[in-house]
Amino acid sequence: MNQIICTVDVALLTLAEDGLKVGLLRREREPFKSVAALPGGYIHQESDNDARDAARRVLMDKAGIDPPYLEQLATFSGPARDPRGWSVSIAYYALVPAQLLEQAGERGMTLASADHPPQLPFDHRAIVAAAVARLRSKSQYSSLPCHLAGETFTLPQLQKVYETLMNEPLNKVSFRRKMTEMDMLDPVEGRLESAGAHRPAQVYRLKAAFRDELQLLERGL
Amino acid sequence: MNQIICTVDVALLTLAEDGLKVGLLRREREPFKSVAALPGGYIHQESDNDARDAARRVLMDKAGIDPPYLEQLATFSGPARDPRGWSVSIAYYALVPAQLLEQAGERGMTLASADHPPQLPFDHRAIVAAAVARLRSKSQYSSLPCHLAGETFTLPQLQKVYETLMNEPLNKVSFRRKMTEMDMLDPVEGRLESAGAHRPAQVYRLKAAFRDELQLLERGL
DNA sequence: TGAATAGTGTCTGTAAGACAATATTCC
DNA sequence: GGAATATTGTCTTACAGACACTATTCA
Numbered sequence: 001m002n003q004i005i006c007t008v009d010v011a012l013l014t015l016a017e018d019g020l021k022v023g024l025l026r027r028e029r030e031p032f033k034s035v036a037a038l039p040g041g042y043i044h045q046e047s048d049n050d051a052r053d054a055a056r057r058v059l060m061d062k063a064g065i066d067p068p069y070l071e072q073l074a075t076f077s078g079p080a081r082d083p084r085g086w087s088v089s090i091a092y093y094a095l096v097p098a099q100l101l102e103q104a105g106e107r108g109m110t111l112a113s114a115d116h117p118p119q120l121p122f123d124h125r126a127i128v129a130a131a132v133a134r135l136r137s138k139s140q141y142s143s144l145p146c147h148l149a150g151e152t153f154t155l156p157q158l159q160k161v162y163e164t165l166m167n168e169p170l171n172k173v174s175f176r177r178k179m180t181e182m183d184m185l186d187p188v189e190g191r192l193e194s195a196g197a198h199r200p201a202q203v204y205r206l207k208a209a210f211r212d213e214l215q216l217l218e219r220g221l
Numbered sequence: 222m223n224q225i226i227c228t229v230d231v232a233l234l235t236l237a238e239d240g241l242k243v244g245l246l247r248r249e250r251e252p253f254k255s256v257a258a259l260p261g262g263y264i265h266q267e268s269d270n271d272a273r274d275a276a277r278r279v280l281m282d283k284a285g286i287d288p289p290y291l292e293q294l295a296t297f298s299g300p301a302r303d304p305r306g307w308s309v310s311i312a313y314y315a316l317v318p319a320q321l322l323e324q325a326g327e328r329g330m331t332l333a334s335a336d337h338p339p340q341l342p343f344d345h346r347a348i349v350a351a352a353v354a355r356l357r358s359k360s361q362y363s364s365l366p367c368h369l370a371g372e373t374f375t376l377p378q379l380q381k382v383y384e385t386l387m388n389e390p391l392n393k394v395s396f397r398r399k400m401t402e403m404d405m406l407d408p409v410e411g412r413l414e415s416a417g418a419h420r421p422a423q424v425y426r427l428k429a430a431f432r433d434e435l436q437l438l439e440r441g442l
Numbered sequence: 443t444g445a446a447t448a449g450t451g452t453c454t455g456t457a458a459g460a461c462a463a464t465a466t467t468c469c
Numbered sequence: 470g471g472a473a474t475a476t477t478g479t480c481t482t483a484c485a486g487a488c489a490c491t492a493t494t495c496a
Contacts, residue, residue, distance in 0.1 A: 154475085155475085155476090156474080156475070173477085176476080176477090194473095194474075194475095196473080196474095197472060197473055198472075198473035199474055199475045199476080200474090201475055201476090202475085
């Protein structure tokens with residue numbers, strides 16, 4: 001009997017100077033051997049305790065990345081998305097600060113625009129589009145973007161992250177009021193200077209309670 | 222080689238007098254034969270064009286229901302959730318007005334509390350919990366609850382639906398302002414009287430554009 | 443006419459955005 | 470001191486909720 005192919009794929013998202021990026025790797029095997037695609041692979045029944053485990057394993061094995069934020073996105077399925085036959089891909093998306101991706105660059109990972117990705121095999125463009133939509137949607141009313149800002153960051157930096165994701169300028173006073181209200185940041189001793197001759201900004205880090213769990217806002221922004 | 226089991230399960234949600242309900246069917250086969258569970262079944266590679274098709278087919282075949290709203294919820298997976306072995310269940314949730322479920326009652330469907338479901342096989346309780354959480358979350362800021370109100374409904378009826386889902390009373394004036402702002406309802410000619418001696422309410426129906434697509438609110442409620 | 447609920451007008455408090463003043467750093 | 474950006478204070482505007490009034494039906 002013809003069996004359904006069960007895989008996981010991960011849209012690894014990060015924020016670069018020129019916008020939101022998705023990480024791609026050249027495929028090591030057929031189909032689409034040596035074509036750039038989302039990191040993905042078969043579920044291993046012996047070693048994976050669930051699909052999330054499989055996604056983590058794939059990221060670690062193929063890119064050397066242990067993502068600080070990983071969430072199930074959606075499952076893509078059908079007879080035509082994979083030339084090998086009827087397939088199911090449980091898709092995840094991960095958020096990684098730009099710094100962390102540098103290591104992965106050495107392992108062959110390249111970054112492509114997440115908003116206008118190049119041609120990709122399978123239905124990976126649909127997966128990327130869904131990941132970007134999910135990220136943008138959740139950015140409206142949650143702490144999700146913090147995971148793109150890195151381990152520590154200043155409020156002006158974090159505001160720029162939100163602004164890039166939401167694609168609109170935010171009111172500085174309102175933004176700070178919201179961040180205070182969310183009560184999810186811890187100030188880090190010492191401060192940080194930016195480009196130079198001006199007042200340095202306070203450095204913050206996400207409170208431990210919000211590393212794995214999102215903080216939601218009642219009214220958005 | 223041991224193959225992964227690929228199934229779909231559907232949490233069929235409806236609103237009764239005493240709260241949110243989930244539809245259960247007695248299983249026709251092993252495992253858990255004749256135990257009440259969510260409607261579900263194998264993906265059929267020959268006939269299903271994707272997992273959503275499988276979910277529709279399962280609902281139609283086993284309950285005779287063509288749900289007005291059906292959305293992918295999440296995928297549950299692991300070696301232990303199904304005694305047959307490592308399995309993947311692509312879970313969906315469907316919203317059905319109470320009226321529509323009456324037909325299904327004749328086909329053996331029973332309703333259980335969705336908030337406090339009885340013991341269920343597999344990880345069906347987790348699926349129900351996820352479906353309820355998703356519904357409640359989306360009710361805050363979208364037109365989703367309309368699909369529980371039936372084909373046509375009055376604004377007071379719709380407000381009660383929202384109130385039940387959100388588990389809090391809503392301001393009448395604000396609620397109506399929001400509904401007007403969302404601009405998703407068409408008034409139906411004629412009116413409707415409720416329990417009797419008082420002014421009848423205008424009957425509305427969802428505009429066609431919002432039958433399959435949700436309308437989202439900027440600020441919630 | 444009275445009871446009951448539908449639908450609307452209006453006031454008030456709260457929260458978001460605009461604007462601007464103050465703070466702190468490097469040169 | 471001057472430039473530049475961080476941070477905070479305050480005013481204005483928009484919107485959500487409270488309250489109350491009008492509308493419409495049935496008995």
